[in-house]
Amino acid sequence: MSGFAGRRELGEFDGGSVKSQRLQTGHEFTNYSNVITNGVRYFDVNTNVYGSGAYNGPRIRVFPEKWYYTFAASTYTYQLSYNNRTASGHMGIRQYDAQGSLAYYYMNGHYGRTTLTRAASPGDTSIYVADASGWYSGTSNSNVFATFFPASHPNYSTAYYYSRFAHRYNRTTDGTPYTNLGGGEWQVNLQGSLPDWGYSLPVGTPVGNGRGSNANSYVTTGNTNHNNLNQWRTFKSSPRHEYQYNGGNFINGITHVSFLHLRNYTYRTETAGDSARYYIANIKAIRRKTNRVLPNRLFQRGLTGNFYN
Numbered sequence: 001m002s003g004f005a006g007r008r009e010l011g012e013f014d015g016g017s018v019k020s021q022r023l024q025t026g027h028e029f030t031n032y033s034n035v036i037t038n039g040v041r042y043f044d045v046n047t048n049v050y051g052s053g054a055y056n057g058p059r060i061r062v063f064p065e066k067w068y069y070t071f072a073a074s075t076y077t078y079q080l081s082y083n084n085r086t087a088s089g090h091m092g093i094r095q096y097d098a099q100g101s102l103a104y105y106y107m108n109g110h111y112g113r114t115t116l117t118r119a120a121s122p123g124d125t126s127i128y129v130a131d132a133s134g135w136y137s138g139t140s141n142s143n144v145f146a147t148f149f150p151a152s153h154p155n156y157s158t159a160y161y162y163s164r165f166a167h168r169y170n171r172t173t174d175g176t177p178y179t180n181l182g183g184g185e186w187q188v189n190l191q192g193s194l195p196d197w198g199y200s201l202p203v204g205t206p207v208g209n210g211r212g213s214n215a216n217s218y219v220t221t222g223n224t225n226h227n228n229l230n231q232w233r234t235f236k237s238s239p240r241h242e243y244q245y246n247g248g249n250f251i252n253g254i255t256h257v258s259f260l261h262l263r264n265y266t267y268r269t270e271t272a273g274d275s276a277r278y279y280i281a282n283i284k285a286i287r288r289k290t291n292r293v294l295p296n297r298l299f300q301r302g303l304t305g306n307f308y309n
Contacts (some may be wrong), residue, residue: 162253
């Protein structure tokens with residue numbers, strides 16, 4: 001995509017432009033075809049897809065922190081679809097760390113911030129912390145992570161910021177999650193045994209309760225399009241780097257994002273029928289210093305036809 005050199009530099013994901021000369025071979029989204037209509041190029045979502053597939057664009061860098069970003073895409077529904085619906089998925093971004101790995105909310109270890117009262121070693125089935133009173137206790141397997149921040153690790157040493165050293169502890173359906181032993185010590189019972197990450201976890205190592213799964217930030221959820229056929233509609237959102245650890249913003253530790261489309265997500269249990277038919281164009285990312293609202297027309301450049309908004 002274009003570089004983020006200026007305050008309001010306009011950047012576009014490779015292949016996300018209506019200008020055909022900007023389309024780079026090998027950067028088309030998986031299972032998307034490309035068509036040219038009146039000299040303008042779009043991604044043409046024109047096939048029936050069953051199940052919940054996730055289509056991704058190439059990754060772009062979103063850095064430094066403290067900047068504001070707006071991600072947007074325009075869609076055009078061109079055929080009435082099965083059961084009078086016009087779309088069925090989510091569009092937005094996926095988040096990655098500096099090593100190119102997908103980031104998850106639980107890796108911030110934000111909740112119940114505490115430290116180890118005893119050293120933790122590979123093979124341990126329990127860990128001991130100073131206070132687990134703020135840790136999750138329930139049935140969700142997405143909220144029961146013990147996330148460690150070893151001081152000797154080059155990337156994960158900042159306490160309660162970002163670490164991939166995380167292991168699940170018991171849900172209430174697995175047994176006792178944790179017990180207050182008194183005297184400033186709690187026992188946390190793990191699901192299985194602690195793996196060997198290659199870094200020591202001595203007394204005093206910061207550890208927090210990580211909660212949540214995919215750190216996806218959506219431009220739109222549910223119905224991607226709208227009930228008015230033959231019109232363009234623009235969706236946009238403005239996540240930002242503000243040391244956020246949940247919902248709608250960049251999480252700690254991420255440096256790159258990719259465009260994400262959860263094709264047919266709302267109707268993923270179906271095995272037959274016609275899916276929606278629509279174009280996706282002008283998939284853009286804009287970085288700027290201020291959080292002012294950007295007009296839809298900025299994301300509709302080069303498009304022809306009617307506009308819903």
